[in-house]
Amino acid sequence: MHFFFYFYFRYYRSGIEMIRMANVYYDEGSLENAYVLYIKFMTLFLEKIRKHPDFLTVPVEVKARNQAKLREVLPKAEKLKQQLLEQYKDDYRRYLNEVKNLELERKKKESIATRDVGEDIPSKQTSTTGGKGFPPASLCLPAGSVRMPDRLDDITYPDPDLAPAKPTAPLPSAPPPSAPSDPRIAIPAIDRSTKPFTDSNDRFDSGSLRAVIVPGKVMTLFQAMAQSNTFKNIETCGILAGKLEQNELIVTHMIIPKQRGTSDSCTTTNEEEIFDYQDQLSLITLGWIHTHPTQTAFLSSVDLHTHCPYQLLLPEAVAVVCAPRYGDAGFFALTPDHGLKFIASCRKTGFHPHPTEPPLFEKADHVRVDQSSPLEVVDLRDK
CATH class of the missing domain: 1.20.58 (Methane Monooxygenase Hydroxylase; Chain G, domain 1)
Structure with missing residues (x-):
């Protein structure tokens, strides 16, 4: 699958979504x-x-x-x-x-x-x-060795509240x-x-990832909408968008844009329609979804390059791959310590080999599937 990756998306779109998240944090007191x-x-x-x-x-x-x-x-x-x-x-x-x-x-x-x-x-x-x-007798002093004071007033008694002082050792100062x-x-x-409020899951300081909540019906609905393409051995792609709430990223919308597909790739067209729709509802891009009509669920070399701008824009961005032939689906992300940097610096296009060690991608463990979460599906292909 091949998505656009150009200057406007990389910077200006990221700026728009950055402000949207900042406003949510502000409203929630974070x-x-x-x-x-x-x-x-x-x-x-x-x-x-x-x-x-x-x-x-x-x-x-x-x-x-x-x-x-x-x-x-x-x-x-x-x-x-x-x-x-x-x-x-x-x-x-x-x-x-x-x-x-x-x-x-x-x-x-x-x-x-x-x-x-x-x-x-x-x-x-x-x-x-x-x-x-x-x-005791052993401590008695010889007679006449002790001179008694003339007056009782001259007798001094030690203050029990004071510890005995040692003139040769100064008193220690009070500790700070x-x-x-x-x-x-x-x-x-x-x-x-x-x-x-600062949550331990805050990505900006702690390095950990916020949870991404994905409605359980996402994969089922998407595969149903992609079924005609799947029968023709053509990939289908979509955008996952949503909102930030209580430091969790929640997928609320699945947008199916205008696109061109082949057996192993998919390219969106009229991207402005996606932006316009997201801007109307102040939606944040949380990832993308696509099918592998005849293959298993994994990220190909092209998929890795497609996902890279999403994860650079949002560290929690997720790539969902549906493999209908095998009844399988997976949530993936580039490895933050290696894969993201490696793919961002790779200038090759199309399908090309990448080293497999260290791994370039991994399962997205920060994704939580919620069967009760609502989802709105927007199909822009016929508009």
Whole structure:
């Protein structure tokens, strides 16, 4: 299967969908993720895009729409930046207060422990003399060696709350607040209940993939729509689109575009119709689907090149392959640590051999099939 891969799709379409995801994150309160995407969008179209050799080929109306979107995003990102800074300051103030309170608690416990030690000393002395309160004979000093004070007022008593000082060794300074000496007292964790939402599945920072939810009826409906082509040994292709919700990517639409197919390839035509439809509903491109009329479910060399721009645009993008002859279907993606970079740098076209080790693609384990999820099918072939 062979899809288009050109400058507009690679950059300007990615920018549009980047903003759509950022807006969803913003509306859901995931402010950090929203800010990251806004910054990426501005960096791409304010700094990088003009240096691209194909920039001059971009239609004027596309550039105008992009500039309008930049004017919309700039103040929003600046406001979001201030919100995040205030939130981080609040987090840090709470952290310092908790550290201070823990340090006071530590000192209080140390003081109590020191006093208890001082109170235990007389009882220990008593126990060594058989309970009579007199020192043993071996410790008695010779007569006349001790001079009694003239007045009782001159007698001083040690303060039991103070540990005995050693003049030759200075007292240790108190440990810093960030490292209490009592190992039982832990450094407080920042309360993140009011912090901007950041999920561990966030792709932009953690490197993990968000889940892609695929309705269970996708494969059945698609193969039914492709049946006439399958009988003729012709491939059929479609676009999987949807939305971002609670940090999950949900396939809601399957779009069948105008296309030309052969026994081992499929090429879309009139791609503008796909863009127009997705723009009307603010849909995000989540992947693509196609048939192998006579082969098993896998990604051919052409399929790998077809899928590459999808995964460069969205790391979670999935390639669905249906093999009706074998009653099989599979969800695939390029391996992120090797396959994606390798195919992106490969300049060969058509069917050509690739090394099989390390693997260039793998099963997309981040895909979850939901039998109850709704799906809207849009067939643009007859329009």
